[in-house]
Amino acid sequence: MTKKPFYFEVSSKLPGALARTGVIHTPHGDIETPAFIVVGTKADVKAMVPEMVHDVGAQAVLANAYHLYLQPGHDLIARAGGLSKFMHWNGPTFTDSGGFQVLSLGSGFKKVLAMTTDVDAELAIARKGDRHAWVTDDGVKFKSHLDGSFHFFTPEFSMQIQHGIGSDVAMAFDELTSLADSRAYQEKALARTHAWADRSLAEMQRLNAATPDYYQALFGVLQGANYEDLRKETATWMAERDFDGFGIGGALEKDEMGTIIRWCNEILPENKPRHLLGIAEPDDIFAAIEQGIDTFDCVSPTRVARNGSAYTPSGRVNIRGKQYIDAFTPVFEGCDCYTCQHYTLAYINHLARAKETLSGTLLSIHNERFIIKLVDDIRESIKDGTFYEFRDRFLTAYYRR
């Protein structure tokens, strides 16, 4: 019996919890889990070259089907030899389906994605006609944020794009809802996400059958907002299908995140990897890993870096602050990243004030290293049974201020 080029092996478990360590095997290499996957939306990790991405310990990169379809086009990436070759990343790659853009360009357009349900005020100011995405049962109509042209994404088309891009792991095309949406809408959207998941799976199987030397894994994506019955329903539904792994999505209410993930992961099969989409804050990472999440991705480390913030053991700090003008110390003592080994806060503060792009690069290196090392340390703490001690010590220091 031959194994698929993509498979997952659990290597250890935390007694009494869902947390586990393991290895995801992909055609482009292995990923030791839990792992933080860095985001490279447009086939680049913003402000970093792949050598830096490798040096911070990243094991995989996640790009986006919507962005790469618009520019430069998945056909071109296919002609270039696939995403990893195109962007010179010698490692595994994931792609998101464009499902996130259903919300970020649709009902969530021009709004901050709420991590709480207290969003009535935001809904009240939502302006009709000011969106770039419209959902129908068949798919999503997008108005390009680049040139205003219209494009229609179906689950099949998203698979074709992702297969063309050539990532190791594709995501099923899903509809991300807002916590502000009604219960009735959540049910409707979840039914649609299920229909789309079936269509995504059928299309991916067809595409894989047509390319004997290339197998692209497909993750089914779980929605259901913060409703226990919907989350359990979708977990059961997804578990019955032949996905290679699963993504847990949705704008998750922060306080309920661990609980929601537990509802899903108690039902999902143990032998397939579970990815948590778009999460990186330390408390969320601990909660998710405790409840059995294997991989994460998030834009936060690079985005906040370009906006002048650095992760530290005592919380996220805005390094543009006046008090760092003459701080001739690293971002924090003891950090093992390239930036902290060679540059001072004062220097990065200067670069940020001078609007030099190097500040974004140096802070991106630092922030990616910080989150990756955190997840690496959590992985080791699961192996040696010190997960809870490590969590309590870390989070107490991180949120002390």
Added chain:
RNA sequence: GCUGGAAUCGUGUAGUGGCAAUCACAGGAGACUGUAAAUCUCCCGCCUUUCGGCUUCGUAGGUUCGAGUCCUACUUCCAGCA
């Protein structure tokens, strides 16, 4: 020296007789979770927690019910001419 122009928030500006302070930058604080994001929000003359109060358009006069705006002188700067 002559002629013309200019002077408004830290800086550059808007305001051409009717409640001065527009816009930008600089400065201060904050936000950012499957990237419409090297972006966005708020503050930014003084006092006040708020409500609100007070001050101020180079200087000194003048005209006018009322002047940043018109007039006179002065100061400083800019341009041209000598």
